[in-house]
Amino acid sequence: MSTGDEAAIPEVGSYVAEYFGYQVYPGVAGGPEALEAQQSGCCPFLSMAKSEARPCVKGETSRGVCTVSSVVDEVRDDWLVCPNRALDPIFMGQAARRLFGYAEDAALHFIAAPTLSDPATREIVRDAVAKAEHVLVYFQEKLGGELGISKTPASPEFSFDWTLVEVLEVTPLLSLGRFGILELQTMDFHGSYRHAVGLMRSELQRNPNGFHEYLQTGEGRSSLSEGMETPNLSNVFKRTFYQMVYKFQLAGHSDCAGSGFAVPRSVWTSWARHLANPSLVEQRDGTFILGRGDGDEASLEGNSWIFVFELDKSNYSRNSGTPNVIRPWRVIKTDAETLIQMALRESPARALADGSPIFSVTERARQKIRRHWPAVVPKSRAGSQDSTLF
Numbered sequence: 001m002s003t004g005d006e007a008a009i010p011e012v013g014s015y016v017a018e019y020f021g022y023q024v025y026p027g028v029a030g031g032p033e034a035l036e037a038q039q040s041g042c043c044p045f046l047s048m049a050k051s052e053a054r055p056c057v058k059g060e061t062s063r064g065v066c067t068v069s070s071v072v073d074e075v076r077d078d079w080l081v082c083p084n085r086a087l088d089p090i091f092m093g094q095a096a097r098r099l100f101g102y103a104e105d106a107a108l109h110f111i112a113a114p115t116l117s118d119p120a121t122r123e124i125v126r127d128a129v130a131k132a133e134h135v136l137v138y139f140q141e142k143l144g145g146e147l148g149i150s151k152t153p154a155s156p157e158f159s160f161d162w163t164l165v166e167v168l169e170v171t172p173l174l175s176l177g178r179f180g181i182l183e184l185q186t187m188d189f190h191g192s193y194r195h196a197v198g199l200m201r202s203e204l205q206r207n208p209n210g211f212h213e214y215l216q217t218g219e220g221r222s223s224l225s226e227g228m229e230t231p232n233l234s235n236v237f238k239r240t241f242y243q244m245v246y247k248f249q250l251a252g253h254s255d256c257a258g259s260g261f262a263v264p265r266s267v268w269t270s271w272a273r274h275l276a277n278p279s280l281v282e283q284r285d286g287t288f289i290l291g292r293g294d295g296d297e298a299s300l301e302g303n304s305w306i307f308v309f310e311l312d313k314s315n316y317s318r319n320s321g322t323p324n325v326i327r328p329w330r331v332i333k334t335d336a337e338t339l340i341q342m343a344l345r346e347s348p349a350r351a352l353a354d355g356s357p358i359f360s361v362t363e364r365a366r367q368k369i370r371r372h373w374p375a376v377v378p379k380s381r382a383g384s385q386d387s388t389l390f
Contacts, residue, residue: 014228018066030212045087061194077266079187099258107133113144135167181259195227251302258303276346290334
């Protein structure tokens with residue numbers, strides 16, 4: 001949906017896109033709710049999960065930055081840079097139903113572990129269990145602490161971003177069922193957000209009532225981009241791949257309902273090259289199979305899913321009282337063996353098939369040597385792959 005600001009979006013550059021949960025680029029979500037969150041430093045998503053006001057937990061140089069808008073391959077996308085931004089009970093509830101095999105119309109109570117100290121929450125759990133309704137208690141770094149598996153002499157220790165645990169009984173004593181694993185992938189950026197955050201903070205303190213109007217000016221828009229650099233695409237995949245494969249293997253254990261990775265659409269797109277530009281085979285239920293030419297879901301091992309989501313800006317307005325919601329884009333079934341095959345075998349094989357990556361290495365080496373010894377390395381012509389000087 002057009003916000004009227006798209007024409008002013010530069011072709012390049014990274015911008016703070018959401019500040020304390022509310023959109024500031026390309027359009028600015030104003031209104032008293034947004035201003036209150038930004039002045040108080042409150043995280044709308046942690047506050048919603050805990051049913052009480054909670055501050056942003058990020059460091060001073062990145063405080064309040066939820067998403068960053070950046071251009072990759074000539075496409076501008078929003079990149080999540082804070083895991084708490086995805087604390088959306090509707091989206092996470094949909095993922096949980098897929099992992100645990102709950103029907104879409106079955107009652108599901110999705111409860112943050114710390115809220116169990118509230119007598120009202122306890123009563124909800126008791127009532128739901130008595131009615132044989134599904135209850136999942138979830139643990140996250142800022143919501144009860146991360147859970148995981150312990151190290152052994154032959155395996156490392158692993159923590160889970162989200163651990164979902166079935167509550168079967170609470171009377172007279174607690175009885176737990178299966179657990180599910182849900183990982184969330186954010187994006188790292190080169191550099192820091194220190195300059196942009198500092199400019200926004202200063203202006204907010206100087207003129208809070210005019211802050212949103214300021215962000216719509218040329219100077220304000222420039223402040224959102226001050227010192228901002230590009231996303232670190234390769235690093236994110238490299239640090240994620242091993243954990244993804246390992247945790248997808250855990251999904252085969254009888255006590256584990258399933259394992260899922262939740263990734264923004266921008267991150268999924270950036271992973272395509274690492275996974276040999278995979279095909280997605282659509283299934284009758286609207287989900288997809290990753291990389292299997294025959295689309296045979298039965299051939300996949302375990303219950304492993306990649307949940308691709310995006311920010312829903314269709315209801316964006318300048319005076320929106322709530323942050324943009326998260327909506328599913330693709331639900332993709334896969335397994336560890338498929339990922340290993342695609343990332344470690346198919347992608348390298350395709351990259352080397354025509355030899356162009358090898359030629360690019362030698363050509364870049366030529367040009368770097370030319371800086372130090374120009375007499376022996378003439379300027380390369382477009383498309384030249386001559387290596388006679390080596």
